[in-house]
Amino acid sequence: MKYRFEGNEGERVPKDVRKLIVNPGVEILPYTMCYERDMLKEVILPQGLIKIESNAFGKCSMLPVIKICCTVESIGIYAFAYCRQLQKVEFELLSLSSSSPRLKTINTSAFTMCLSLQRIKIPSSVNVIGKGAFQNCKVLVEAILCTTSITEVPEDGFKECRALQTVSLPKSLERICFGAFSRCTSLVTMILPLDSQPIEIGPEAFYRCKSLSNVLLPKESNAFMSPTDCKRKDTFHSCEVLKRCFGDGGDCIVAGLVARFDNCPFHRLCYDQSSIEAQELCQSTFAERTTKDDESSLVDKFGMTPFHIFFSAPEPCQDLLQVLLDKYPYHTGILDCKDANGKRPLDYLLSNWTGTTKVLFQMLLQRWMVDPLARWGTTSWREDMQRKIQTIMAGHRMESLFDRAYYAFECYEGMGAMYILEMALWKEKLKGERRKDAIKRQALDREQCRSVCGSNIVIPSVKTFLDINHPTRA
Template sequence: MDVNELSYRYQGNEGETVPKTVQKLTFSSGIQVLPDELCYECRDLQEVTLPERLVKISDGVFYRCTSLWEIKIQCTVESIGDVSFMFCKALKKVEFEESSSSTSPHRLEIIGNAAFASCSLQRIKIPSSVNTLGKSAFDACNVLIEADLSTTSITEIPRKIFSRCRSLQTVRLPNSLERLCDYSFFSCIGLVTVIVPIDSKPIKIGEKVFGSCRALANIVLPKGSTADEDVFVGCTLLHGRFGGESDGIVDGLVHRFDTFPVHRICYDNSSVTTQELGECIQRTKDNNKAPFVDEFGMTPFHVLFSTISPREDLLEGLLEKYVDHDTGILDSKDANGKQPLDYLVTNWTETSAPLLETTLQRWAIDPLVHWGTTTWMEDIQRKVQAILLAEDDNELREALYDGACSDFAHYRFMEITSIFEMALWKGRLKGICSNDGAKRQALEREECRCVCGSHIVIPNVVQFLEIPRATSQAD
């Protein structure tokens, strides 16, 4: 066997080892267990195809395989061992294969301690079959944006499972949950939304679970929930609204959306119908009681877009009831300084792509039809298409979105200043016409043209103005 092989097929023979220089690894079909540390620190390993009948990934199998960027885990796998993918710095995607069985698409039950710690995963959806998660399983996954545990039956979120996930923005928890263990979301400085199903049991929250989660605002706790004294230490927004005492914050989060029924529907929207949403919106409008913006500056759009895979039908309902009458609603910023679309752009998935396209259309392109130029509209349309084509490239998509926002704001500023300029110009022309006649008008025309917007006003607006005609000396 050449120790410098770039491609290797593992047979499972006694004493067999995988070359450290391997880049592509396959397995014999009969292998059911990958032994401990099989590919330990194979730093050049980029591509792995696991055997079809695999049952167990043992401890440290792919530990510090720093070039491995994607892994597909078969539906037959029942357990993933401790530190099995730890320090796989390039690992961006873990796909859990589903079987054709409608009753049991997965067999995976256990994800071990620090199994995916310090990886580059962008989003993770834990299979419904998982009933045990290890400590620090996703610790320090610094580019992780979403974590969905909603379909599992776990009762306990273990210690430090998502601690130091600095980009984590949204988490969805299961309704079976009874306990959040110490430090489980500690120092998740970007965490905004934690979705707890409306029918959940009371939850016991351990030490510093949300410590230093300074952006946390969108969370509702079940009635009867309790928390340790320093659970919310460093939670700037929660302290500002509910005070510094843990009990006061818990009580505030239990009643978080009591006076915001539309927000509540958008927060946990898994079972609500569009009819129920429409009726709720109508009631709030009729009664004129429920505010549209909550104490954290969040509108229903902020709440919906910061969830995982928001529903397209609910978005259409919100757009119809609100945005069709006032597109400026999508410009409002919450206490974290974010517009609703900021969350949707960050939380992009294949299922949310149509929502992003629809909302960008309503927010930027439709208004330009009414007050912009064709050139402006075509420019924004190109930028919207580029955003949608970015797909899984979060960094590129967010950069393109920032550019589109900047350009749209510039065009809107030009439109507003053009109207203002038009009024000033019209006023000056009237004064010139009445005071000095046509000759004076010709001399002063250039003085009436401000720099900002005149190139829009002159070809597109002036033709519609009713400028008074200058009277001749004979008149």
């Protein structure tokens, strides 16, 4: 059933509606006007709409997508709460008149218990987010707030978002309030601009954020330390990875996070990608090459490489990835390098899969797993690897398929090393024979040379160290 909402006083949407069209000229969607409409699957909002009031779409359990037009200024309390199938919230950036978004306030619990919401990008016009606005969004992976002008992440703002891995915050931020990210057990990365002001972090703000590691706090920031008679817990209570690295005290953790990238300049550049252009990163790369050993700063104290930092950021930049690949052209071992959370760089990319990250994934595998095989001149190996990568891109079990492709690459790499070793032994034997008889040049075929140069003994002995198996087993 389709229904047109005209905005008449006391008007309510029928229970069995499937498609709701709000007529042009309607400026306010009133309290509970579409509350608990279990069959609603589509909503069309008009330009000119100003306010969505409390519980307007609360418990519309089958609504998958909502597009909020740029004229909306306020989203009310529980406006979309308990919309359990809501996967996507689109904030329209520009209207036909090219005006910028007007949304200022997302009120208390506006999107709480949206159990299917995967990512949220808040418009730049927003300056207030209410208490518990995104609480219990169980599959939310990424929250981008970096362009807003909010001064605080509210109490319980993202509490119990157990799948949340990455959040980016604005330069205007002053406070992270009580329980803001409490029990976000998958949260690894919190990005603040490199030139941010000091922030205050409240009690239990990161309670049980056991994976948190990729954070750089501004200097002079401070965190809540619980007195013995206080029921509220420390800011970083049960942050296991941070405590293993910096110690148990809150002051130690804050000091460690302020100095997070002091000895890792390239990690720092990859951390806040919005603050650096590719050209600047190229210049930094050149300077570092002339002053530092690349290997010495490749892995930080959390086991993270620049690629871990890069891929855990929201909306990673393609140009910056190209710079990284130019800097580390032969470091294919990074693909299998696990950090303190047991994750490889591409694990972060695969868990936040979008059209943009798909391009980055292809780019990286081409550079590190196809191009080396092409340089070795092994056409069949290269073609096999290209087929494996195409299978990954088309598949649904991407992590498993990548593991198999990487295993095959390691096999090819090992066999290449074996061939090089054999050639080196062969060459040394030929040199030795020629030194014995400079006049008589011996013609040795490959099998004979293998025997007389000792490779038939040496190669089997080193194969176990090269971990060589035939790639068709992958």
